[in-house]
Amino acid sequence: MIELNYRNVKSEIIGEENGLNIEEEFNNYKDTIHQIIADLNSNKDKPGQNLQWMNLGYNEETIWYVKEYAAMVENRFDNVLILGLGGSELGGQAVCEALLPPYWNFLSKEQRNNYPRIFFLDNIDPDQMNSLLNILDLKKTLVNVITKSGSTAEVMAQYMILKDRMEKELCDDYRKNVIATTDKNVGILKQLSDQEGYKTFFIPDDVAGRFSVFSAVGLLPFSLVGINIDEITQGIKDMDLALKNTDINYNIAAQNALIHYLMNTKKGKNISVMMPYSSRLRYIADWYCQLWAESLGKQKDKNNNTVNTGQTPIKAIGVTDQHSQIQLYNEGPNDKIINFLRVKEFDTNLEIPNIFEYTGISYLGGKTINKLLNAEAESTMASLIDYKRPNVTISIPKITPYYMGQLLYMFEVQTAITGALYNIDAYDQPGVEQSKNYTYALMGRVGYEDSANELKQKLSDTIII
Amino acid sequence: MIELNYRNVKSEIIGEENGLNIEEEFNNYKDTIHQIIADLNSNKDKPGQNLQWMNLGYNEETIWYVKEYAAMVENRFDNVLILGLGGSELGGQAVCEALLPPYWNFLSKEQRNNYPRIFFLDNIDPDQMNSLLNILDLKKTLVNVITKSGSTAEVMAQYMILKDRMEKELCDDYRKNVIATTDKNVGILKQLSDQEGYKTFFIPDDVAGRFSVFSAVGLLPFSLVGINIDEITQGIKDMDLALKNTDINYNIAAQNALIHYLMNTKKGKNISVMMPYSSRLRYIADWYCQLWAESLGKQKDKNNNTVNTGQTPIKAIGVTDQHSQIQLYNEGPNDKIINFLRVKEFDTNLEIPNIFEYTGISYLGGKTINKLLNAEAESTMASLIDYKRPNVTISIPKITPYYMGQLLYMFEVQTAITGALYNIDAYDQPGVEQSKNYTYALMGRVGYEDSANELKQKLSDTIII
Numbered sequence: 056m057i058e059l060n061y062r063n064v065k066s067e068i069i070g071e072e073n074g075l076n077i078e079e080e081f082n083n084y085k086d087t088i089h090q091i092i093a094d095l096n097s098n099k100d101k102p103g104q105n106l107q108w109m110n111l112g113y114n115e116e117t118i119w120y121v122k123e124y125a126a127m128v129e130n131r132f133d134n135v136l137i138l139g140l141g142g143s144e145l146g147g148q149a150v151c152e153a154l155l156p157p158y159w160n161f162l163s164k165e166q167r168n169n170y171p172r173i174f175f176l177d178n179i180d181p182d183q184m185n186s187l188l189n190i191l192d193l194k195k196t197l198v199n200v201i202t203k204s205g206s207t208a209e210v211m212a213q214y215m216i217l218k219d220r221m222e223k224e225l226c227d228d229y230r231k232n233v234i235a236t237t238d239k240n241v242g243i244l245k246q247l248s249d250q251e252g253y254k255t256f257f258i259p260d261d262v263a264g265r266f267s268v269f270s271a272v273g274l275l276p277f278s279l280v281g282i283n284i285d286e287i288t289q290g291i292k293d294m295d296l297a298l299k300n301t302d303i304n305y306n307i308a309a310q311n312a313l314i315h316y317l318m319n320t321k322k323g324k325n326i327s328v329m330m331p332y333s334s335r336l337r338y339i340a341d342w343y344c345q346l347w348a349e350s351l352g353k354q355k356d357k358n359n360n361t362v363n364t365g366q367t368p369i370k371a372i373g374v375t376d377q378h379s380q381i382q383l384y385n386e387g388p389n390d391k392i393i394n395f396l397r398v399k400e401f402d403t404n405l406e407i408p409n410i411f412e413y414t415g416i417s418y419l420g421g422k423t424i425n426k427l428l429n430a431e432a433e434s435t436m437a438s439l440i441d442y443k444r445p446n447v448t449i450s451i452p453k454i455t456p457y458y459m460g461q462l463l464y465m466f467e468v469q470t471a472i473t474g475a476l477y478n479i480d481a482y483d484q485p486g487v488e489q490s491k492n493y494t495y496a497l498m499g500r501v502g503y504e505d506s507a508n509e510l511k512q513k514l515s516d517t518i519i520i
Numbered sequence: 521m522i523e524l525n526y527r528n529v530k531s532e533i534i535g536e537e538n539g540l541n542i543e544e545e546f547n548n549y550k551d552t553i554h555q556i557i558a559d560l561n562s563n564k565d566k567p568g569q570n571l572q573w574m575n576l577g578y579n580e581e582t583i584w585y586v587k588e589y590a591a592m593v594e595n596r597f598d599n600v601l602i603l604g605l606g607g608s609e610l611g612g613q614a615v616c617e618a619l620l621p622p623y624w625n626f627l628s629k630e631q632r633n634n635y636p637r638i639f640f641l642d643n644i645d646p647d648q649m650n651s652l653l654n655i656l657d658l659k660k661t662l663v664n665v666i667t668k669s670g671s672t673a674e675v676m677a678q679y680m681i682l683k684d685r686m687e688k689e690l691c692d693d694y695r696k697n698v699i700a701t702t703d704k705n706v707g708i709l710k711q712l713s714d715q716e717g718y719k720t721f722f723i724p725d726d727v728a729g730r731f732s733v734f735s736a737v738g739l740l741p742f743s744l745v746g747i748n749i750d751e752i753t754q755g756i757k758d759m760d761l762a763l764k765n766t767d768i769n770y771n772i773a774a775q776n777a778l779i780h781y782l783m784n785t786k787k788g789k790n791i792s793v794m795m796p797y798s799s800r801l802r803y804i805a806d807w808y809c810q811l812w813a814e815s816l817g818k819q820k821d822k823n824n825n826t827v828n829t830g831q832t833p834i835k836a837i838g839v840t841d842q843h844s845q846i847q848l849y850n851e852g853p854n855d856k857i858i859n860f861l862r863v864k865e866f867d868t869n870l871e872i873p874n875i876f877e878y879t880g881i882s883y884l885g886g887k888t889i890n891k892l893l894n895a896e897a898e899s900t901m902a903s904l905i906d907y908k909r910p911n912v913t914i915s916i917p918k919i920t921p922y923y924m925g926q927l928l929y930m931f932e933v934q935t936a937i938t939g940a941l942y943n944i945d946a947y948d949q950p951g952v953e954q955s956k957n958y959t960y961a962l963m964g965r966v967g968y969e970d971s972a973n974e975l976k977q978k979l980s981d982t983i984i985i
Contacts, residue, residue, distance in 0.1 A: 060982050141843025157651035160626070166654075177840045180799040181890050182919075185868040186622035189631075209839055211881045212872045212892055219873040243880050265844070325790070325855055326832055334645040345844035352848025354907075365852035367791055369834055374674055375643045377952065378606025379730070379810030383817025385951035387830035390790055397984055405646040407677045408684040415708050416676045418965035425646050427677055427963060429985050434958035437978050441954060442819075450984045454647075486850035487842065489906060493899030498892060500883035513902050517525050519862055519915045520894050 056297065057451055057461045059307040063436065064314055064392070064445040073389055073443050075317055081303050081310075088309045089301040091475040095468070096299055105482035107259050108266035108467060112291030112460070114259075117271055118284060124234075124254060125278035132197040132232075133164070135173045135279050136187075138213040139201035139272075142264020143236075145345055147276040148175045149338035150268065150459050154282050157335060170281040171197070179209045184216070193217075193224050193232070197279070200235045201272055203258045205242025208494060214244075236271050263482045265346050266467055269460075283456050290460025298468045308465050311394075311447060312472035318392045318445055319366050327366040328384070331396035332373035332432045335454055339396070340370035343466055350470045350481040357478050364477045366392075374431045381435060385442045393439060393446040397432060400453045401425055521762065522916055522926045524772040528901065529779055529857070529910040538854055538908050540782055546768050546775075553774045554766040556940040560933070561764055570947035572724050573731035573932060577756030577925070579724075582736055583749060589699075589719060590743035597662040597697075598629070600638045600744050601652075603678040604666035604737075607729020608701075610810055612741040613640045614803035615733065615924050619747050622800060635746040636662070644674045649681070658682075658689050658697070662744070665700045666737055668723045670707025673959060679709075701736050728947045730811050731932055734925075748921050755925025763933045773930050776859075776912060777937035783857045783910055784831050792831040793849070796861035797838035797897045800919055804861070805835035808931055815935045815946040822943050829942045831857075839896045846900060850907045858904060858911040862897060865918045866890055 066074030099106040111117075137144050151173055156162065160172040176187060198217050202210040221229035235248040239257040248255045256271035267273070269291060274284050303309045318324040327347060329340040352365030371380050373395070384391060407427070409420035419427065439446050449465075451458050474481025496506035511518065531539030564571040576582075602609050616638055621627065625637040641652060663682055667675045686694035700713040704722040713720045721736035732738070734756060739749050768774045783789040792812060794805040817830030836845050838860070849856060872892070874885035884892065904911050914930075916923050939946025961971035976983065 060984070062980065062982055140840060145844065157645075157648040158655050161655045178799045178837065179839055179889050179893050179896075180622075181866045181868040181870040181888070181893070183622040183799040184889065185870055190623050190626045206880055208881075208884065208892060209896070212884050212889055215872050215875055215881070215884060216870065216889065219875060243876075247876065247879075325853055334643045334648040341844075348845050348848035348852075352850075352852030354851035363851065363853050365848050367832075367834065367848060367852070367855070369832065372643065375605060377955070379610065379806075380813050381955070382949045382951045383813035383830050383832060385817075386819035386828065387813075387817030387832070388790055388828050390832070399985055401646045403646040403650040405650055405681065407680050410680055410684060411708075411712065414712075415671055416673075416680070418960070418963055419673060419677050419680060422963060423646070424644050424649065424677055424681065427673060427959075428644050428646070430959045430962035431644075431674070431955075433962060433975070433979055433983055434955040436982060437958050437975055438952075438955035440978060442951070448982055448984060484847045486847040486903075486907070490842070490846070490896075490899040490903035493902050494892075494895050495883070497895035497898060498883055498887060510898070510902055513905060514898055515527065517527050517901060517913055518898055519525070519913060520864055 057294070057307070057449060057458060057465055059311055060448040060450070061310060061314055063440055064318065064447060068440060069443040069445055073322055073445055075314065075322070080313065080317060084313055085303055087476070088303045088306070088313065088472070091472050092299070092301040092306065092309060094475070095471060102261060105261045105263060107261040108263070108269070109295070111262070111269035112288045112295060112464065114270075118274065118288060121256070121271055121274045121278050121284065124275070128197065128279070130169050132171045133195035134191055134197070135171045135276065136191065136196050136198045137173070137175045137201060137276060138198060138210050138217065139175070140177055140207065140209055141345060142267055143201035143203070143210070143272060144175050144177050145338070145342045146268025146463070147273045148177070149342040150273060150277060150282070150463070151280060152338040153335045153454055153459055154456060155280060168281060171279065173276060173280050176213055179212060184213070188220065193221050196232060198233050199275065200233065200244060201237070202244055203238055203264060203267075205237050205244030205246070208498070211243070236275065263484075265349050266482070268342070268463060286456035287460035290457040291464045294461040294464045298465065308468040309472050312469045312476060314447060315366065315392060316473050316476040322445070324390055324392045324445065325366055326369060326391040328369045328371050328391050328393040329396065330371040330373055330376070330393055332428060333396070333398045333454065334372065336396055336398070337370070337372050339462070340372070342463070344368040344370055346466060346470050349484055350474055351477060351479065352486070353477070353479040354486065355479070357480060362477070362479065364479055373435065374428065377431060377435055381438075384444060385438055389444060391444065393444065395432060395436060395446060395448040397448055397450045398454055399450055402454070522759070522772070522914060522923060522930055524776055525913040525915070526775060526779055528905055529783065529912060533905060534908040534910055538787055538910055540779065540787070545778065545782060549778055550768055552941070553768045553771070553778065553937070556937050557764070557766040557771065557774060559940070560936060567726060570726045570728060572726040573728070573734070574760070576727070576734035577753045577760060577929065579735075583739065583753060586721070586736055586739045586743050586749065589740070593662065593744070595634050597636045598660035599656050599662070600636045600741065601656065601661050601663045602638070602640045602666060602741060603663060603675050603682065604640070605642055605672065605674055606810060607732055608666040608668070608675070608737060609640050609642050610803070610807045611733025611928070612738045613642070614807040615738060615742060615747070615928070616745060617803045618800045618919055618924055619921060620745060633746060636744065638741060638745050641678060644677060649678070653685065658686050661697060663698050664740065665698065665709060666702070667709055668703055668729060668732075670702050670709030670711075673963070676708070701740065730814050731947070733807070733928060751921035752925035755922040756929045759926040759929045763930065773933035774937050777934045777941060779912065780831065780857060781938055781941040787910070789855055789857045789910065790831055791834060791856040793834045793836050793856050793858040794861065795836040795838055795841070795858055797893060798861070798863045798919065799837065801861055801863070802835070802837050804927070805837070807928070809833040809835055811931060811935050814949055815939055816942060816944065817951070818942070818944040819951065820944070822945060827942070827944065829944055838900065839893060842896060842900055846903070849909060850903055854909060856909065858909065860897060860901060860911060860913040862913055862915045863919055864915055867919070
């Protein structure tokens, strides 16, 4: 199992000012946590609670449907191109980056066992998009358009450009190269998919984008590149079982939730750093950053009080960011809690050859680079303790589908519990609605003309183009 | 020229609580800023001041030497592999990502005009390193080992692994495929390079790693992939001239420095977000994050008072992170200042075809995706104003070598001025020294045995492997 070690947030280790009296706090919040976990599990099947994400690991129908399609198109495509933003792509990208061999898209077809390369177009940068279109053979590319509402402007714009190019290049055959992942009943993408005859996958109701990784949004891309999704769902189920335990002393998601909540509200840590010591987990950190930021950054609580909650999540990569951020983490303001994400066993053991004896670097020779990576992580942790900076360690036995299922599900439950502690709605995003309307106005959508004028005044000379 | 628009930090726009009375503040700090800029320029040639970074754009000898070598090896290599961490690679990666066409490493040799692909190995992840070695033909790869001290454990370990493999594959010829960028006189890498006969490039004294992008550390990689470094240095020189102006009303680096300093110290904004609306500038944001974090995150000021200064820098990419972070930026704690980084003219104009008329997305048809990107940026800015969140806009006419020279140099001067406002040393990094010693101890380096035992006690059960 994934494990959590919270020793280094204790006041015995980092002092009263920054540390927590953890046994006491666990005891104080015992009943609250019990109630939160019990509520989560009893409400998860109720509509309108936005808790369908808790059931995704058990959705045998979707899993079967996804695997069937992936089997059907095996060997047919050289590339998969995901059109999606935020919750529609981050989870997919995170798990693919973690589980595929690094530099997957540079491997030969044989090295990839005939599975396709996979590209995530996560922006509408015209230069980036143009370059990508130049390197992809559209005849051999499967395009997966992902948007729940079917109206996300960026994704639909990407799709319109792709659709036009593919139709010109492939004529009517292009329809076999486009699939859609969207709402089951409503939205323009659903409507267009029906008209055009695209194969379609559905995002269940009551699942916010950032909690959708284990719906078809993620499972389909995983399956297309040969990742074993049964192992992923087994990991989710085993973690779900473990996290049903309502006793905080045996529930790591509740422990890390409470630690983060108290560090934020009692100790002024308004920043949460996710620091994997593994390049393969770098997008897992990005995915966590969305989950944490969008779920917990809220103006109002459930009683409509203005609260402006939320920690700002940051990604840092070990050892890379030791050489850029740790000076600040150690010596700057003590305003962070750091999550070390450690891998116990890498796929590779890489030995540093025993050359350059009798020099200042001979101590490296004959050791593995794995040992050096671990030494760096532990040295960084020790220096954080010296500077009285709180940190926890989440350890993963190995980077496998099973443990990625466990890890991501654990973070989801942790986020849900933290939201409950803040007493906020962890599943909405009211703070981005207004800017969508502004975008419609600036793009000349009918009905938004007044808004456009208001906006131009509001921005004045900060409209630069 | 690069421009700065600071309208949206004014109290007239975002209110007294979060905004600044900017004319008043500029006036208050007029003399301080004048003195700081005058000091920078009069001290930059003095040894021990760590201001040699201000002279890098004028170093004709290095520029000539770099260009000569790049011309000599033109067409000889398919790949350049940079071994380096933090300041030794971030700047190089940032500028290459910005100036090369996106997906450069996927382009064919012809599309690359025979220039090599370029890989930055910025970690010691064994799986990542193993995969990279599997995709590179070492016979056609030029390896550039970058470390000023010559003793950075991670880089030297990378080098030892590479050297061993290359020697086995290329026999004595491997020496032509290795170059070193290091100190001119001291260090193990310098010594080994002399013994082995590697071509060597030098990092001047008094240049901290994070300020070294315009030394051979960056200029050589740029030159190797065909980036015009004369245009870069012209940009630096023109910006340097502009920033010699000691009047804050005409110096954008001083303006942004003071704004950040006051937002941090008077308005509680302990986070600085760098948000380029361009995928190509994503590593520029990473480079800024190192520069800002490591330069300003300091425990002691110059009078040895404990101050724990520094804002935590964060990278966000527009539009991507609108879909993950803006909910928090708008509704969460008002603890950030956001730097929009905008590109006025992209290389590509990409039209969204006028299809799907009479649907909810027909408003997109016939517009460019460039227009949509700009509308998104401006909508985000308008909503930040609604939520009274301070933001500035830095605008870049076009992503060219000239403007990248301007931009990065501007950020360096801004950082130097901010350091002076905090009265801290912006060029040291005392907070990472102790963890280097811990690493030596854990790796069994002779002389660190006692430290190793102390460390094991300190970490107790948080040593996981």
